[in-house]
Amino acid sequence: MNILLVNQSVIDMCGSLFTVLSAVVDVDGTRMSHNSVYDQFVCRIWLTRLPLWTFLTTSTYGMFLAALERYAAVVHYAWYHNSVRTLSIIGVIMSLV
Secondary structure, X not given: OHHHHHHHHXXXXXXXXXXXXXXXXXXXXXXXXXXXXXXXXXXXXXXXXXXXXXXXXXXXXXXXXHHHHHHHHHHOHXXXXXXXXXXXXXXXXXXHO
16 A cells, blocks of 8 residues: 555646646747758647646546545455555565565
8 A cells, every 4th residue: 555655746746846836838830841840849749738637637537546445445355455555565576575
């Protein structure tokens, strides 16, 4: 559960950062060329607010997974305690090796 909460906090922080940046930074898209990499980035990524929508969608799925994990921990306690906790401990140990 702690990993899900940390992940959710980081995603929400990035989403908040892009919300503020998209409100503060105003890009004039009238004088763009097809040959400029910067202009292509601004047109395809920044003006569509792709990072913002990506973080908002990821945040929604993260909240859903956290709620699902809590549901399994409460309703199916025996299965959760035997399966999920053991797998997460093994995963942490394997990542350290």
